[in-house]
Amino acid sequence: MKATQFYFKTRKEISKDEVAISAVLLTKANFIEKLTSGVYNFLPLGLRVIKKIEQIVREEMEAIGGQEILMALLNPRSNWEQTGRWDSFKALFKLRSKYGSWFALAPTHEEIITPMVKNYIYSYKDLPLYLFHISDKFRDEPRSKSGILRGKEFIMKDLYSFHQDEKDLENYYEKVKKAYQKIYKRCGLKAYVVEASGGTFSRFSHEFQVLTPAGEDIFYHCSHCGMNRNKEIMENTKKCPECGHKIEELKGSEVGNIFKLKDKYSQAFDLNYRDEKGEIKPVMMGCYGIGISRLLGVIVEANYDAKGIIWPKETAPFQYHLIGLFKGIKKEDKEIKKQTDLVYKQLIKKGLEVFYDDRESVSSGEKLVDADLLGLPQRIIISEKTLKNRSFELKERKSNRIKIVKLKDISKII
Amino acid sequence: MKATQFYFKTRKEISKDEVAISAVLLTKANFIEKLTSGVYNFLPLGLRVIKKIEQIVREEMEAIGGQEILMALLNPRSNWEQTGRWDSFKALFKLRSKYGSWFALAPTHEEIITPMVKNYIYSYKDLPLYLFHISDKFRDEPRSKSGILRGKEFIMKDLYSFHQDEKDLENYYEKVKKAYQKIYKRCGLKAYVVEASGGTFSRFSHEFQVLTPAGEDIFYHCSHCGMNRNKEIMENTKKCPECGHKIEELKGSEVGNIFKLKDKYSQAFDLNYRDEKGEIKPVMMGCYGIGISRLLGVIVEANYDAKGIIWPKETAPFQYHLIGLFKGIKKEDKEIKKQTDLVYKQLIKKGLEVFYDDRESVSSGEKLVDADLLGLPQRIIISEKTLKNRSFELKERKSNRIKIVKLKDISKII
Numbered sequence: 167m168k169a170t171q172f173y174f175k176t177r178k179e180i181s182k183d184e185v186a187i188s189a190v191l192l193t194k195a196n197f198i199e200k201l202t203s204g205v206y207n208f209l210p211l212g213l214r215v216i217k218k219i220e221q222i223v224r225e226e227m228e229a230i231g232g233q234e235i236l237m238a239l240l241n242p243r244s245n246w247e248q249t250g251r252w253d254s255f256k257a258l259f260k261l262r263s264k265y266g267s268w269f270a271l272a273p274t275h276e277e278i279i280t281p282m283v284k285n286y287i288y289s290y291k292d293l294p295l296y297l298f299h300i301s302d303k304f305r306d307e308p309r310s311k312s313g314i315l316r317g318k319e320f321i322m323k324d325l326y327s328f329h330q331d332e333k334d335l336e337n338y339y340e341k342v343k344k345a346y347q348k349i350y351k352r353c354g355l356k357a358y359v360v361e362a363s364g365g366t367f368s369r370f371s372h373e374f375q376v377l378t379p380a381g382e383d384i385f386y387h388c389s390h391c392g393m394n395r396n397k398e399i400m401e402n403t404k405k406c407p408e409c410g411h412k413i414e415e416l417k418g419s420e421v422g423n424i425f426k427l428k429d430k431y432s433q434a435f436d437l438n439y440r441d442e443k444g445e446i447k448p449v450m451m452g453c454y455g456i457g458i459s460r461l462l463g464v465i466v467e468a469n470y471d472a473k474g475i476i477w478p479k480e481t482a483p484f485q486y487h488l489i490g491l492f493k494g495i496k497k498e499d500k501e502i503k504k505q506t507d508l509v510y511k512q513l514i515k516k517g518l519e520v521f522y523d524d525r526e527s528v529s530s531g532e533k534l535v536d537a538d539l540l541g542l543p544q545r546i547i548i549s550e551k552t553l554k555n556r557s558f559e560l561k562e563r564k565s566n567r568i569k570i571v572k573l574k575d576i577s578k579i580i
Numbered sequence: 581m582k583a584t585q586f587y588f589k590t591r592k593e594i595s596k597d598e599v600a601i602s603a604v605l606l607t608k609a610n611f612i613e614k615l616t617s618g619v620y621n622f623l624p625l626g627l628r629v630i631k632k633i634e635q636i637v638r639e640e641m642e643a644i645g646g647q648e649i650l651m652a653l654l655n656p657r658s659n660w661e662q663t664g665r666w667d668s669f670k671a672l673f674k675l676r677s678k679y680g681s682w683f684a685l686a687p688t689h690e691e692i693i694t695p696m697v698k699n700y701i702y703s704y705k706d707l708p709l710y711l712f713h714i715s716d717k718f719r720d721e722p723r724s725k726s727g728i729l730r731g732k733e734f735i736m737k738d739l740y741s742f743h744q745d746e747k748d749l750e751n752y753y754e755k756v757k758k759a760y761q762k763i764y765k766r767c768g769l770k771a772y773v774v775e776a777s778g779g780t781f782s783r784f785s786h787e788f789q790v791l792t793p794a795g796e797d798i799f800y801h802c803s804h805c806g807m808n809r810n811k812e813i814m815e816n817t818k819k820c821p822e823c824g825h826k827i828e829e830l831k832g833s834e835v836g837n838i839f840k841l842k843d844k845y846s847q848a849f850d851l852n853y854r855d856e857k858g859e860i861k862p863v864m865m866g867c868y869g870i871g872i873s874r875l876l877g878v879i880v881e882a883n884y885d886a887k888g889i890i891w892p893k894e895t896a897p898f899q900y901h902l903i904g905l906f907k908g909i910k911k912e913d914k915e916i917k918k919q920t921d922l923v924y925k926q927l928i929k930k931g932l933e934v935f936y937d938d939r940e941s942v943s944s945g946e947k948l949v950d951a952d953l954l955g956l957p958q959r960i961i962i963s964e965k966t967l968k969n970r971s972f973e974l975k976e977r978k979s980n981r982i983k984i985v986k987l988k989d990i991s992k993i994i
Contacts, residue, residue, distance in 0.1 A: 173700060173709070201656065202654075210647045213648055235622060236630065239653075240619050259677070261675035263673070278615065278621065285589070286587060286589055295587070306678055
């Protein structure tokens with residue numbers, strides 16, 4: 167992609183309301199744009215990352231049997247009244263049609279999926295069943311300073327599982343834990359599996375925490391036995407309640423949570439099945455969430471330096487940032503431009519994701535500053551100096567390691 | 581995909597509220613499920629079609645320079661007040677946060693994209709610019725009988741274009757017309773480009789109409805000069821106002837509309853640019869919509885028979901419907917099952933999209949009825965009879981043409 171053909175303009179000045187480093191960097195680098203507190207637009211660069219995260223999540227959900235669906239965001243009031251959450255779900259957005267009906271804007275989808283699968287689940291033969299969906303969610307959160315980490319509108323993947331009994335639910339719950347770890351690893355993150363209270367959902371839940379300097383959550387970690395527990399559900403202590411060893415207090419950003427709902431929602435909606443002996447039993451359920459747009463923010467919170475973002479490979483909007491150090495005035499400049507164009511064509515031909523800063527009106531210094539801010543994994547620089555050796559400079563954003571590579575060896579860098 | 585591993589159960593009985601043939605067939609065949617009037621969930625089969633339509637639209641938008649973004653659905657009241665549409669847009673859903681602010685649920689995105697691009701467009705060098713997004717839209721429509729053809733919540737692609745002058749807008753407008761025709765053709769539809777009034781948007785617009793038996797719109801068509809005009813903006817006549825020849829009255833379903841907004845929204849939001857001479861001028865805009873979920877419905881309205889849906893190739897959820905006529909009792913049945921499994925593996929290995937009805941508890945008759953209802957383009961039947969000739973039956977859903985193909989020639993059918 168050529169910068170001159172792309173919606174791309176880095177910004178020096180942004181609103182002072184923006185304090186979370188992820189929102190600051192993503193706004194300056196042109197990935198997102200704040201519409202109002204807790205509500206963001208995703209620009210072409212940001213949407214590329216969102217789609218990469220979605221695809222990673224989709225692949226890992228399908229690998230554990232998940233089937234993708236898409237549920238509505240306008241939810242009838244009656245569905246939410248049936249579970250009592252029309253009143254008890256504090257962050258529920260409510261609205262009224264001018265024709266009379268009331269709706270909730272979906273903050274989660276138990277109230278929709280549970281009655282929906284009643285048209286599918288009749289017998290034990292229809293179980294287990296795993297359905298997930300990737301879509302917007304809405305929560306009426308107080309004005310926050312977390313940028314895209316906690317919004318009024320956000321993109322979420324939610325998976326729902328349906329089982330014959332608790333044992334089958336337990337087994338699948340463990341399977342999802344592993345799938346989640348794969349997802350975070352592919353996103354370049356290390357996540358701790360932390361015992362959690364579960365809030366409005368259930369008392370049997372875990373959350374996934376990534377260590378970040380600005381993390382909002384505190385949890386205790388025991389390096390001896392591996393215990394991780396959210397501070398909210400544990401008494402203030404310096405010893406591990408499991409093995410007695412000394413524990414650490416860690417600061418994390420939540421990137422997912424999973425809940426054993428058991429029969430909470432199947433009871434509310436009368437979701438039963440007939441077992442092998444013909445007995446009617448309630449379906450056991452689990453639910454498993456990952457905030458996709460939140461993950462975009464956490465990846466940045468965990469991967470940046472003073473100059474800008476440092477994208478992990480699998481979620482970078484592009485893999486290579488190509489820059490020719492020319493300004494188009496001197497004869498040498500034209501040669502640099504010509505060679506850089508050539509390298510761009512070669513890389514594109516190989517099917518690589520290249521962001522080519524071909525702007526002629528911008529100084530070399532600015533281009534280098536923008537490249538650091540954008541934070542693509544590899545930078546390729548072609549200059550008068552490198553061309554004297556018929557070569558280019560390849561620099562890794564993360565390590566700052568520089569390699570000088572001959573132009574003729576370009577196919578070897580991949 | 582094997583039926584036994586898929587969220588698949590056709591339904592004989594559905595709600596009597598559902599009258600539009602597209603909603604009836606898509607519900608019976610397990611593509612969609614009604615949540616409440618005008619609001620639908622997309623089941624795995626339905627989401628597969630939605631994604632295919634989205635991908636066709638995306639490719640054609642990118643082919644004319646469109647860059648994809650994703651804008652928020654919660655829109656601040658102030659954006660809608662600035663154009664006066666907070667009050668004048670009749671179908672606007674409004675809601676209030678418990679922290680005080682009012683929001684609109686986006687029914688279209690001019691009020692969001694116009695101020696957004698003010699951070700990008702400064703000079704003539706930043707123009708033209710083409711941005712599109714694919715997302716949910718909300719409109720507070722009265723209770724309707726159109727199923728997914730006209731909903732309170734629906735999926736839409738909207739493209740916005742920004743230009744230096746009307747001439748550039750005109751040129752791009754014609755380009756979009758051609759791109760739209762490509763989209764409909766790939767979706768298996770023939771669309772008429774019809775002059776339209778434009779309603780709330782602009783007086784300079786066209787809509788795309790597909791002839792369907794239950795079409796809601798009426799337009800006049802002149803086969804001599806090609807004039808098409810919506811009945812709403814034309815006086816009742818039998819002669820073409822352009823060439824004087826006799827005209828026909830046709831019934832269509834709208835599948836898209838395009839508008840020359842000119843400076844309506846750029847004036848409202850003060851979106852200007854500096855031209856080559858340094859003069860400040862308003863940006864000229866166009867907007868171009870295609871209802872993705874509506875298109876799903878119209879494809880069915882235009883392609884069905886008494887037995888069920890007839891999917892056009894590019895939007896079918898799967899290309900092949902594979903059925904082995906076995907019930908798993910006799911020795912011959914086992915041989916049929918074995919051969920059908922083998923054919924499935926061969927087709928999958930070739931990367932084909934196959935829906936394999938491997939249910940053992942369902943009769944052959946039911947499987948054939950379900951296949952007709954589902955309406956995949958090609959049906960492959962393996963039975964005791966075909967196996968005697970070491971062959972299978974290949975039947976085209978649309979034409980009912982049957983070919984007998986030798987099993988060893990399976991790779992030739994593709």
